[in-house]
Amino acid sequence: MPLTTLETVTVAPSGLPALLRRLYRTLATVRRIDAGARELERRGLLTGHRPVAGRDAVQVGAAAALDVTRDLAFPAARDLGVAVTTGADAAFALRSGGTRAADGSAVTHAVAWALGAKLDRTGGVALAVLGPGSTPREIDEAMTTAAVSRLPVVFVGAAGGTRVQGMPVTLVDGADVLAIHDATARALDRARRGGGPSVVEPVLPEPGAWPGRDALLVCEQRLRETGTVGDGFFADVTDAADVIAGSVLSRIRSTRTAG
Template sequence: MELSELYRLMLVARRIDEEAIALQRQGALPGYAPMKGQEAAQVGSAAALDLTRDFAFPNYRDLGAAVAMGVDLVGYLATHLGVWHGGLYDPRASRLAPFNAVVGGPVPHAVGWAMGAKLDDTGGAAITWFGDGASSQGDVHESMNFAGVYRLPVVFFCQNNGWAISVPTERQVAGGSVAARAAGYGIEGRQVDGNDVMAVHEATREALDRARNGGGPTVIEAMTYRIGPHSTSDDPGRYRTLEEEQAWAEKDPIARAARELPAETVAEAEEHAARVVREVRDGLLALEQRPGEELFSFVYREPTKALLDQQRAWKESLDA
């Protein structure tokens, strides 16, 4: 994919991200995890997927992946609205699993999917996005080892954004590198400049090709930065310096890509992003509440007695 196209996607992600924060401030969204600064890592990697056969497993901060994969953004952001179990988009059709708020949670899911793809010989690969903090979860180590043993078609894409809420990478990642761990699992590992969208795109394409061709898993560690707060209820001023924030703001992936593009391409992308933002905002605000009854549906195939008791109590409380 060309830089101009990746730029357009990154800018949509940036502007929707800003809009989501504004909607949270207006009370329309209960909470949101901003991804400002990580557009190149997310868009560059997601744009490398083959949506006819690959599948992606994101966490809570991966709006840029949803944008690059062409997911219905009203349906995607409905997850943050908390109106239903996960978003209101179709994960199967879009190839993007509902995002996971469990740190490290999507990683074993991707490995399980990759095991299925290998057994069924589909030729598809899985990708999962997770953070530097998530990389120290047991689930992530077990997943990498399992994928290494079975040589599964999966790309472990770590967005090292410097922080796990208020804990810096150096207190989270022993040995200093997530990519270096890959060697211990007998798989490929590499670090990329996570703010260089073309470099991320190329590295991910290579890793996905290798996975699809039986070459096994890859760990990619994209070095980037979370420019904004951890979430709309976080104040980063309490744990990091303004100098650090300013130094990284200068490496902004969008400004960096814009410097390499003609001014009219940049202006046209801005107009396009503004249009998308209007549509998404109108769509989100028009969403109706889902029936409360759905709180109890789809939890188990056969509802448990405890769940049925809760459902009854809930109904009685409405009648009271």
């Protein structure tokens, strides 16, 4: 059986407030865009939207741990949180279909890219976010290939029955964006140092079971505990998120009406 650990948050206190502010801003923006996208879908202006509710902390926390100068994320279909966090085109992410590429799924591409990064010695790590678009067989084959070749890949998500012998699995609170970030950062560092692939597996509450485990509220509580922000910060974040979301959603509406 693979090694399974429960990750705790160990971010250096000196950098914690700034990191939490960044994570909170991103989460709030993703939430606002997601709410608008669901409304557009209801009005028939967007099809196939995959809501991020319950998964936003996983997407944002994992993607925020990347070194964008050398790492690369391979998200599942329509992972809005990954797109916003990495600075990708959120409107494109919402409009793009969940169809498979002719040459395989995102997880397959992640392993192929990681092989190139290892051969070229770039120090880059692939982040494969598990979800729609990859079959259990593809995930199993990708993990096996990554483990055998000790490729720099971090798999994030529920791997289900696809457990590869010897691959470390870190269980982490899926509602805590900081814990996800910390666990992913450690896995990325391990892969970067030649330790091979690993899995960061979020433990998510059942829908509606833990109202207090809303990712945005958990992050807000952590941030308030640092004593570095007040109500004004959260009001400003809300206003900024509205502006960004308005721009993204306006592009989708204009594209649809023009078509």
